[in-house]
Amino acid sequence: MRLILYSKPGCHLCEGLQEKLEQIQNLSFELEVRDITTREDWFSAYQYEVPVLYLSNRQDAKGAEGEIIEAPLPRPSPRASVQQLEQMLRKYLAN
Template identity: 35%
Template sequence: MIEAILYSTDGCHLCQEAQQLLAPLVDNGMQLRVVDIMDNDDDLQRFRIRIPVLALNHSIELDWPFDIQRVQHSIESIS
């Protein structure tokens, strides 16, 4: 199973767009955990100007803007 984490924060309109983009994959069984970078100093330092960032299995990070095809291709490359 793919572990998907969306690094985000409240009030980030791009993060909301990313969640909406990922919704069909979640509806088809992908488990997505949304992590607020404000809750962890390491995450804040790492992702501050990059959010939203989608991490897949701790090995692939997709910076915004990403599209559904890029996400699917990345998932396929892990499987």
């Protein structure tokens, strides 16, 4: 499983979510952090939304046409604990 975190420098919510994701030990996933300031399309899409978290099938089976599917996940509360974040991710991985 791969998680993609759209973030930007100086975003405390982004940094907090990244730290919590990196502390999860009971789930196996690869975390890719994408700095929205490095691409105009990412910046346009997420400048007012970060942090944004996506689940990607990049390491799993591809979509019907072989494309990579990235599905947005609900934004976790900044107050969510590492355990609560892990529970949320388990819920979406089960689907």
